[in-house]
Amino acid sequence: MDLNRVEEIIGRYEGEEGVLIQMLLDLQSEFNWIPREVIARISERLHIPKSQIYRIASFYKAMSLSPVGRHVIQVCLGTACQVRGAPRIMDRVKESLGIEEGETTQDMRFTLRRVNCLGCCAMGPVVVVDGDYHGKVTPSEVEDLLQSYK
Incomplete structure (x- = not known):
């Protein structure tokens, strides 16, 4: 984790009000997740309780408090996708990645x-x-799709 980069991002917003969400989004974008050390540093620099920062970071799906892979795969399992075979797609992705x-x-x-x-x-x-x-992804296309992101 590049702490200088963390300080730079926090510094961009220091002294402004109502910027916590955007700051967290910028940090998420930069590091692909928001570590505890970063939350502690924001709390110290901006005098915001850690609990408030955690509440915001855990509420939004766009933010993660645990490490996230370089590529985020989302498989839709809504009704329309489900009846068209999405569970088989999900199974194939899980099998291919071992997760x-x-x-x-x-x-x-x-x-x-x-x-x-x-x-x-x-x-x-x-x-x-x-x-x-x-x-219109099929189970047979999953492996090639994943390979294109490696």
């Missing part, structure tokens, strides 16, 4: 998440990797 939903591979390359609806039901089943939407 379960909510876990990260040991090499920190992939994190797997289940989502209930991505709002693009006509494309189902849908897999999103780092914001890239892949529609």
Whole structure:
């Protein structure tokens, strides 16, 4: 963790009000998660209780308090995707990566998440990797899809 970079990001917002969420998003973007040490540093520098920072960071899905892989895979298991085979897609991803939903591979390359609806039901089943939407995914395409992100 580059503490100089942490200080730089915090410094951008110091003295401004109502910037905690944006600061946390910037830190999340920079490090792919928000470690305890970073929360402690924000608390010290901005005089905000750690509990308030944790409350915000744990509320938003865009923020993570535990390490996240370089690539975040989201498999939609909403109704439309489910009837089109999303459970088989999820099983194939889990098998290929050797992890379960909510876990990260040991090499920190992939994190797997289940989502209930991505709002693009006509494309189902849908897999999103780092914001890239892949529609009408079949189990046989999963391995190639994952390889394209290695």
